Amino acid sequence: MDTANLTREETAARSAAVTVHRIRVELDLTGAPERARTGFPTVTTLEFSSTVDATWLDFVGEGVQRVCVNGVDQEIVYDGARISLSGLVDSNVVRVEAIGAYSRSGEGLHRFHDPVDDETYLYTQYEPADSRRVMACFEQPDMKAEYTFVVDAPSGWEVLSNQSPTHTDLGVGVQRVEFAPTLPISSYITAVAAGPYSRVDGEWRRDDQSVALGVFVRRSLAAHLEAEEILEVTRQGLDFFTDAFAYPYPWGKYDQIFVPEYNLGAMENPGLVTFTESYLSRGAATDAQRAARANTILHEMAHMWFGDLVTMTWWDDLWLKESFADYMGAHASAVATRYHDAWVTFAASRKAWAYQQDQLPTTHPIVADITDLEAAKLNFDGITYAKGAAVLKQLVTFVGDEAFFEGARLYFAANAFGNTTLDDFLVQLSAVSGRDMSDWSAAWLQTSGMSTLWTETEADGRSILVQTDPRPHRLRIGLYERVDGRVLRREQRELDVVGERTEIDLPDADLVLLNDDDLTYVKARLDARSLATVEESLSAIDDPLARALVWSSLWNATRDGELAAARYLEIVRTHAPAESNIGLLTGVLANASYTIRHFVAEASRDQEQQRWVETAWSTLEAADAGSDAQLSWARAFATASAFDDGHQEQVRALLDGQAPEGLVIDPDLRWQLLTALVTTGHADLADVAAEQQRDDTGDGRTAARRARSSRPDATVRREAWDSAWNDLALSNDHLDAEIGGFRAGGRRDLVSGFDDEYFARIGQVWGARSIEIARRLVVGLFPAGDSLEPVDAWLAANAEAPAALRRLVIEQRDHLARELRVRVAQA
Numbered sequence: 001m002d003t004a005n006l007t008r009e010e011t012a013a014r015s016a017a018v019t020v021h022r023i024r025v026e027l028d029l030t031g032a033p034e035r036a037r038t039g040f041p042t043v044t045t046l047e048f049s050s051t052v053d054a055t056w057l058d059f060v061g062e063g064v065q066r067v068c069v070n071g072v073d074q075e076i077v078y079d080g081a082r083i084s085l086s087g088l089v090d091s092n093v094v095r096v097e098a099i100g101a102y103s104r105s106g107e108g109l110h111r112f113h114d115p116v117d118d119e120t121y122l123y124t125q126y127e128p129a130d131s132r133r134v135m136a137c138f139e140q141p142d143m144k145a146e147y148t149f150v151v152d153a154p155s156g157w158e159v160l161s162n163q164s165p166t167h168t169d170l171g172v173g174v175q176r177v178e179f180a181p182t183l184p185i186s187s188y189i190t191a192v193a194a195g196p197y198s199r200v201d202g203e204w205r206r207d208d209q210s211v212a213l214g215v216f217v218r219r220s221l222a223a224h225l226e227a228e229e230i231l232e233v234t235r236q237g238l239d240f241f242t243d244a245f246a247y248p249y250p251w252g253k254y255d256q257i258f259v260p261e262y263n264l265g266a267m268e269n270p271g272l273v274t275f276t277e278s279y280l281s282r283g284a285a286t287d288a289q290r291a292a293r294a295n296t297i298l299h300e301m302a303h304m305w306f307g308d309l310v311t312m313t314w315w316d317d318l319w320l321k322e323s324f325a326d327y328m329g330a331h332a333s334a335v336a337t338r339y340h341d342a343w344v345t346f347a348a349s350r351k352a353w354a355y356q357q358d359q360l361p362t363t364h365p366i367v368a369d370i371t372d373l374e375a376a377k378l379n380f381d382g383i384t385y386a387k388g389a390a391v392l393k394q395l396v397t398f399v400g401d402e403a404f405f406e407g408a409r410l411y412f413a414a415n416a417f418g419n420t421t422l423d424d425f426l427v428q429l430s431a432v433s434g435r436d437m438s439d440w441s442a443a444w445l446q447t448s449g450m451s452t453l454w455t456e457t458e459a460d461g462r463s464i465l466v467q468t469d470p471r472p473h474r475l476r477i478g479l480y481e482r483v484d485g486r487v488l489r490r491e492q493r494e495l496d497v498v499g500e501r502t503e504i505d506l507p508d509a510d511l512v513l514l515n516d517d518d519l520t521y522v523k524a525r526l527d528a529r530s531l532a533t534v535e536e537s538l539s540a541i542d543d544p545l546a547r548a549l550v551w552s553s554l555w556n557a558t559r560d561g562e563l564a565a566a567r568y569l570e571i572v573r574t575h576a577p578a579e580s581n582i583g584l585l586t587g588v589l590a591n592a593s594y595t596i597r598h599f600v601a602e603a604s605r606d607q608e609q610q611r612w613v614e615t616a617w618s619t620l621e622a623a624d625a626g627s628d629a630q631l632s633w634a635r636a637f638a639t640a641s642a643f644d645d646g647h648q649e650q651v652r653a654l655l656d657g658q659a660p661e662g663l664v665i666d667p668d669l670r671w672q673l674l675t676a677l678v679t680t681g682h683a684d685l686a687d688v689a690a691e692q693q694r695d696d697t698g699d700g701r702t703a704a705r706r707a708r709s710s711r712p713d714a715t716v717r718r719e720a721w722d723s724a725w726n727d728l729a730l731s732n733d734h735l736d737a738e739i740g741g742f743r744a745g746g747r748r749d750l751v752s753g754f755d756d757e758y759f760a761r762i763g764q765v766w767g768a769r770s771i772e773i774a775r776r777l778v779v780g781l782f783p784a785g786d787s788l789e790p791v792d793a794w795l796a797a798n799a800e801a802p803a804a805l806r807r808l809v810i811e812q813r814d815h816l817a818r819e820l821r822v823r824v825a826q827a
Contacts, residue, residue: 002767002802004060004081006129007372008314011140018055018138020048020145022181025135028152029194030174032102032111033120038062039099040109044136046094046145053089056082058132058139059098060108066097083136096136104731105773106263108133109192112731114260116220116697121195123259123274125267128315128376131187142313142419144184149192151177158197158216162190162271164253182270183250184417186311191269193257198222202231204238209248211238216257217280220697224280226290230256233294233337237301240336241328245305246409247416256297260698261733263772266296268303268325275300282699283666286628288582291339298336299329305412313419315376319366319445320420322380323388324408326350330389341544345583347518348548350386352587355450355523355556357382360814362807363448366391367422367441374804377771383448390521391444397474397519398440403433443471444521453497453514454525455506463506465497465514467522473497478516478546479509480533487533487541492516511541513549523556524549531563535571539578548584555591558599559818561825565599568592569608577619582628589636597643597746598819601826609644616640617647625662634663638672642710642745645680652677667695671703679710679745702733709741717742717750724777725761735773739780748784755783759794766805775808782812786820 028041039062046057064078069087077084085094102111102122107130112121124134132139149161155175159165163180182190193216202213213234215227234256238249251270262276279293306328307321330350333342357363366388370376396404407429415424422445426437452468467473479491487510495504506512510533514524526534534550541547554571557563572592579585592612600608616637623630634654641651651673659665665673674691677683685708692704709720720742724735742751758781766774783790791813795806 003079005372005374015142017052018048018050020143022047023145024148026150030152039101042098042100044096050088054086056084057136059083059136060133062099062101064098068095100134105770106732107770107772112260119196123193124191126188129373137187141186141311144186146181147190148181149179153194157194160193160272189269191272200227204235212253214255224282233297236336237298240332244405247412261731266300268300270308273300284631284664286582288586294337294339295329295333298332299325302328310415311419313421315370317421318384319388322384326385326389327392344544344548348552348584349587353382354386358450360811362811365448366445378804394520399433406432452523455527463504465502465504470500473520475520476516478513480511482510487537526553539575544581561822565595573615585632599822601823613640613644641676642679648682675707678707681712702737706737706741709738710744714750778808
């Protein structure tokens, strides 16, 4: 039995027998700057009540040195994941002394040495179950406690946790910081960060409430922080959520820290929210990038209520925090900040994630059946986030804004600092809306898959709205017409759709949008006339949300093989250069690139790639100087040039400073351009070394590693392959760089020989590596061949493989099957 993989049944039994009250965690991080030191002392003191005489604590580290139960040392019984406890009584105090391990995978206490100034930075990341890598704990969300953190660290460092320090003791070169106890929280949202972080302070005030704000980043990135904008969005969010939820922000201070080598976008630790440094640009940034950062800030802030104040009992109800936070991120962005088009990006990009996930054979209901932690780790997906948010948008349409928010207010008031399930929320929503929510829940939260809508015309001329996989929808149909070179909405009709076929009154129109305003979660097809209108006039549609729905419909039809890839790409080449919404443009550029590499038939791929590089270059040259569009097309050009070298001279010219007026070629864009040249054989190791000397930063070293592994040489790709599987010292980001280099340029001729070895390795790596690292290997190195036979053979021979591993392989198989199917349809 894998004792690290906790099950729902055993954790439920533990929380029924054990009630935890207070936990004190003492961490000695003074040795962190010493690179040879792999671990850190950690002491955990837990106070809890118990109705059983034995249980276990969770801990994953280098070793356990002492276990003391109610003042008596016990024999250490530790299997690498669980510490056995015996001799328990009604009220217990347990002290565990152990050595934790510094992480390079982004799980637990991650350590990063900054090559710019040789400083050391630490931060924690736990969800769903990695706080046990730092402290002995009850690693499950329904065992909340008051946590007190005490941290020893080098003097001069910022030392941060969920609460503010109560006092600091200074020694010779060291400091001890003790923090105030938290309010009751789950272990996975406790947090610690330490290092010589740069900080910017602010404040938010509302009536008699004052919240100290802090923004933190590594010193070498301080110039790129954009702290004032971050603080502005933070204040706007606190204003909005305080009013919307009628429950004051409960966690004291509000710190936000940007950290290196981060596995996620962000994490909602109360009082100390962590973000990936990817939200900071080292040069130019588009407004869409800032909008995405604002959305994430607000998403995490919503968690202060949905998830932190009220937490799901077990990971089955992960949606109770993630779906709500995803919805609130977009909603608050649209109504409380300058990013009013948040729902536009949501419609085109965020929902695309959900549509893709929901068509996989491993799709699941929003309220999922999560049997263990490995399953929980993989359920942070497009269903739990984006589909859940889209379904909540449909719910708000169904019950109204006021009922929805009043239900949330009652939910917080009834369950503050507690744990809940689906029924706890539906009870409150039913009470305020006057509607029985059970049918809605059954249709939307407890089923999987999606409906597809299109129109048919009967022989007698009647218009029928057809729905596959029927569900109840409240939607609007938009009727658009061409007027003086523009496409404008002439009329809109709202209706409820329940069954498979619904008769509708559908007047003649140049363009019919079946989910106008994007109120429901559905794939909506374009009829033949609408598609013809779109081909000619997509960029003439005034309303950006309508354009988002059109782009989304085209992309879904292409993925499903109903719209020829060449036809889709021609629409992109015609209308993307005129797309004014940068959030939409970014998504369209990515989808076009993906289409060429995955959906275009092999015989046509080189030609389509050449056309795309030419489109990117010509549009870049024509773009307004200094515009977001110019930067977006420059990035697209760099990406495309790794697959076609027809413009390698222009790529080199950009690196040599011969750029169109207004284009900022920052370090990240330079690495994109150089890696394209390396991938196509037009730059070498000397070029990479020179660029690394120019940008000898953490990001620069990671990019150099990827560039070196991208060289079009079979021996180089073998080295990247071996490094990815065997170099245990690689950080999460460096592993991604090796994988990216191995796959660079889509050169199957250089890597197809590793296909059999992949299937021989994945079972072993799943058992030996952390789930985060193993997942990157399993997904990132999956063979993109022209046959399903190897993966089908592995699945048949490994029916007893861990369920989470099989899920990943099944999903990769489905992606490949779709690609092969769509390519055949192009003939």
